[in-house]
Amino acid sequence: MDAQMKSSEASRLERRDAPRPTREQAEEAVRTLIAWAGDDPEREGLLETPARVTKAFGEFFAGYSQDASEILKRTFRDVGGYDDIVLMRDIPFHSHCEHHMVPFVGKAHIAYLPHDGVVGLSKLARLVEVFGRRLQTQENMTAQIIDALNENLNPRGAAVMLEAEHMCMTMRGVRAHDVATITHRFTGVFAEDREERDRFYALIGRR
Structure with a gap:
């Protein structure tokens, strides 16, 4: 961080x-x-x-009373030697823009390469909720999710992508409809290896 x-x-x-x-x-x-x-x-x-x-x-805004470390603290090491990508795609979320306090709604894609074990899949969805249920910017939310993964799971690499439509653009201002904002961040192996990034994009259907 x-x-x-x-x-x-x-x-x-x-x-x-x-x-x-x-x-x-x-x-x-x-x-x-x-x-x-x-x-x-x-x-x-x-x-x-x-x-x-x-x-x-x-x-x-229930996320202010929730702790990402608590959600991710329990991991499982007995995974039969599995050490490849763990990925959840299309996790729905809604948050509120901290500038206008109107919603932005979208989906999150999260992947990591295990090192010290894996976390229950539902915990990844809950992690998105922890940071989504706060006043946010999409950029900050992306960074918070991947930082929490790195700090608590110690993966060999992590990847996060958020896609969202912002009501502050749809309902006011330029009133632009059906515009998707995409943010992503990669760490570890995903940041260093183009092939791993391409594999992530392919698995979430962005290739």
Whole structure:
């Protein structure tokens, strides 16, 4: 993990220990936003909206209370001598842009070459959720996923690709529809060996 990433994660952990606003304060903030948007937070259809929004935020941003190291800490060494690529493709995810707090939705492809054992496949999907359920940029989320793999699994190499459509471009601004943003990062063998990268691309159907 580079210095900037370490600093960002340290700041996040410090904020996690700081006192959080109460649910009542959060609901009042939602009422303020409703009024700012031009509607009446006291009208019948909006009376329960602040409570619903705060509950939804608890789901959208549950990743702040989850730890990638805990998810990846259990590995299995009895894999019959298997030492080739472990890959999961098309893992669905949704996250929220940290600039506009609107969703971006897509799929993740994750691969690694085992060294000290393998992790349960469901854990890779959960890893995507940990970082997806936070305010994010796609670039940062890509880096966080692969850094967590390297730190906790010590693989011979890892590869991560995210493909997503960003509602901040679709719903506002340029209003460009059906535009996919692709980010990827490779480490270890995948970074050093073009053939391994090509194999990754082929397995996820990007060749």
